[in-house]
Amino acid sequence: MPAIVLDRVSRIYGKDVRAVSDLTLEIPDGSFTTLLGPSGCGKTTTLRMIAGLDMPTMGTIRIGDKLAFSIEEGQNLAPAKRGLGLVFQSYALWPHLTVAQNISFGLEVQKVGKAEAAQRLDQVATALQIDGLLGRYTSELSGGQQQRVAIARVLVMQPSVLLLDEPLSNLDATLRMDMRAELKRLHFETGATIIYVTHDQLEALTMSTHIALMQGGKLQQFAPPLDVYSHPANKFAADFLGNPRINLLEGKIENGLIRCDGLDVALPSDIAAAANSAVTLGLRAEEIRLHNEPKSGFAPARVTAVLPTGSDWYYHVQMNGQTLTVRQSGGPQLQLGDEVHVEATPDPIKLFAADGQALAMAPGPVLP
Ligand code: ADP
Ligand code: MG
Numbered sequence: 001m002p003a004i005v006l007d008r009v010s011r012i013y014g015k016d017v018r019a020v021s022d023l024t025l026e027i028p029d030g031s032f033t034t035l036l037g038p039s040g041c042g043k044t045t046t047l048r049m050i051a052g053l054d055m056p057t058m059g060t061i062r063i064g065d066k067l068a069f070s071i072e073e074g075q076n077l078a079p080a081k082r083g084l085g086l087v088f089q090s091y092a093l094w095p096h097l098t099v100a101q102n103i104s105f106g107l108e109v110q111k112v113g114k115a116e117a118a119q120r121l122d123q124v125a126t127a128l129q130i131d132g133l134l135g136r137y138t139s140e141l142s143g144g145q146q147q148r149v150a151i152a153r154v155l156v157m158q159p160s161v162l163l164l165d166e167p168l169s170n171l172d173a174t175l176r177m178d179m180r181a182e183l184k185r186l187h188f189e190t191g192a193t194i195i196y197v198t199h200d201q202l203e204a205l206t207m208s209t210h211i212a213l214m215q216g217g218k219l220q221q222f223a224p225p226l227d228v229y230s231h232p233a234n235k236f237a238a239d240f241l242g243n244p245r246i247n248l249l250e251g252k253i254e255n256g257l258i259r260c261d262g263l264d265v266a267l268p269s270d271i272a273a274a275a276n277s278a279v280t281l282g283l284r285a286e287e288i289r290l291h292n293e294p295k296s297g298f299a300p301a302r303v304t305a306v307l308p309t310g311s312d313w314y315y316h317v318q319m320n321g322q323t324l325t326v327r328q329s330g331g332p333q334l335q336l337g338d339e340v341h342v343e344a345t346p347d348p349i350k351l352f353a354a355d356g357q358a359l360a361m362a363p364g365p366v367l368p
Pocket of ligand 1: 042
């Protein structure tokens with residue numbers, strides 16, 4: 001049974017701020033599901049509605065076999081009865097309490113027995129590698145350590161679902177990387193369902209089992225990260241995930257080819273695109289090859305930037321007034337100003353109709 005089901009959930013603030021519109025989502029039990037999207041797209045509102053801190057204007061929310069919210073049935077389960085643990089971006093730890101006291105506080109409130117409380121404290125502290133810090137005051141900890149204490153404080157309550165709203169955004173880049181790995185390990189070890197909010201596409205790609213991509217309060221795609229990356233449901237999804245950003249080329253369907261100003265790609269037979277229709281072809285940086293010699297279907301271009309990163313070489317090439325980003329492993333092969341011939345090698349093809357929707361169908365919804 002899915003852990004959490006949102007059925008046609010909307011949240012309208014005031015008269016016309018549609019924070020979340022008609023959101024239907026089945027978050028699988030045990031998944032690490034990330035709500036991803038630009039600032040203001042409705043991620044926090046969604047999380048708050050799941051937590052019971054905000055009420056949908058319409059729709060139904062189920063958590064496991066509990067009906068958490070439904071207007072028709074007059075149901076609005078209190079946050080404490082939803083069995084969820086919450087960690088928000090700004091975590092308030094008590095500075096006058098030790099790490100151990102901070103983590104154990106909730107257990108005392110719930111009157112968990114001394115022996116069990118000690119055992120649980122020991123367990124989470126070990127899992128989060130803060131067992132050496134238990135006697136310290138939280139004011140003596142680094143940002144990353146405080147973050148781990150904040151997560152430990154929630155985990156010790158053994159929630160079956162953990163809700164995290166941009167918990168790493170206050171940390172520096174290195175620490176963020178470490179914490180990503182740690183959260184992923186934590187998910188693996190506890191088997192808890194994690195709902196994670198971030199605007200950082202890399203964070204979503206690296207950590208999640210599922211990404212719910214949102215824009216303007218609406219769900220754009222719900223799929224495992226690599227499916228969103230390889231089979232984006234629309235132009236927005238193609239553009240939002242991936243670094244460097246995907247190259248988007250305007251083109252036209254002609255004679256079984258996708259033709260983009262001299263750059264041609266064969267139209268796969270399973271894609272239904274009408275002759276002469278306008279399309280957009282998405283090419284990731286690794287789906288472009290640069291050649292010295294021309295060939296039919298290749299487009300001439302000039303190298304305008306050479307950007308080595310150690311393992312890979314990134315090039316910018318100017319093709320028909322458009323700058324493409326190209327990634328090649330190995331190198332250096334090309335110099336600034338070189339004349340090259342661009343070959344498109346999309347795999348799989350990411351092709352979008354004039355309305356921005358993918359013409360190549362994404363794989364169906366995946367089961368946990
Ligand atoms: P995100 O977390 O993705 O950045 P939010 O869920 O916080 O986005 O907000 C979604 C939209 O709803 C935004 O346009 C925001 O300004 C609006 N919004 C959020 N909370 C309120 C509120 N309490 N009153 C009015 N508008 C709100
Ligand atoms: Mg937010």
